[in-house]
Amino acid sequence: EIVLTQSPALMAASPGEKVTITCSVSSSISSSNLHWYQQKSETSPKPWIYGTSNLASGVPIRFSGSGSGTSYSLTISSMEAEDAATYYCQQWSTYPLTFGGGTKLEIK
Amino acid sequence: EVQLQQSGPELEKPGASVKISCKASGYSFTDYNMNWVKQSNGKSLEWIGNIDPYYGGTRYNQNFKGKATLTVDKSSSTAYMQLTSLTSEDSAVYYCARRGDFDGYYYAMDYWGQGTSVTVSS
Numbered sequence: 001e002i003v004l005t006q007s008p009a010l011m012a013a014s015p016g017e018k019v020t021i022t023c024s025v026s027s028s029i030s031s032s033n034l035h036w037y038q039q040k041s042e043t044s045p046k047p048w049i050y051g052t053s054n055l056a057s058g059v060p061i062r063f064s065g066s067g068s069g070t071s072y073s074l075t076i077s078s079m080e081a082e083d084a085a086t087y088y089c090q091q092w093s094t095y096p097l098t099f100g101g102g103t104k105l106e107i108k
Numbered sequence: 109e110v111q112l113q114q115s116g117p118e119l120e121k122p123g124a125s126v127k128i129s130c131k132a133s134g135y136s137f138t139d140y141n142m143n144w145v146k147q148s149n150g151k152s153l154e155w156i157g158n159i160d161p162y163y164g165g166t167r168y169n170q171n172f173k174g175k176a177t178l179t180v181d182k183s184s185s186t187a188y189m190q191l192t193s194l195t196s197e198d199s200a201v202y203y204c205a206r207r208g209d210f211d212g213y214y215y216a217m218d219y220w221g222q223g224t225s226v227t228v229s230s
Contacts, residue, residue: 032213051213051216
């Protein structure tokens with residue numbers, strides 16, 4: 001089983017601040033198989049970034065994704081209040097599909 | 109518009125079984141695999157398994173073999189997940205999520221149901 005480890009688990013950022021969330025993968029995967037989801041309280045997860053760096057429909061361009069092999073990241077260039085949520089990375093390289101533990105991002 | 113409409117919350121006793129439904133609309137049901145995901149008490153997401161609605165083939169997370177059974181009814185475009193021998197560990201929100209193919213290439217879960225809460229309590 002491929003294990004995804006996200007860091008930090010919890011963080012707070014001020015409006016305008018740059019934010020980076022990392023996802024460490026236990027075995028190297030193709031970047032096409034690493035995705036990110038956003039989940040806000042009491043709602044279903046939404047696809048956010050697919051294939052490491054491609055923004056899903058409607059995702060603001062202040063978001064970006066990068067990485068390869070075993071190390072991936074999601075970056076917000078300038079934090080906005082609406083970005084407060086929990087972000088999960090997920091791999092679709094090998095079954096069972098697995099998710100990271102999540103990063104809860106709060107606004108200061 | 110693609111929609112996945114899940115059945116309502118369930119309250120079950122230990123040892124019971126429960127069957128959750130996920131009715132799909134807005135697309136050809138048999139063209140996309142359906143996944144099921146567990147989220148326990150605000151924690152992370154755990155993949156249970158998926159099913160190919162056209163052939164009925166299934167793939168399970170080893171952690172849920174014997175616990176979850178995935179089926180579909182093509183005539184009503186509905187996917188089902190049955191959970192058996194319920195314990196408190198099964199109390200969670202369960203989501204169905206379609207396997208989409210972004211840009212015709214990337215497999216990811218593109219549409220999610222609203223979630224079904226299952227509470228197991230005596």
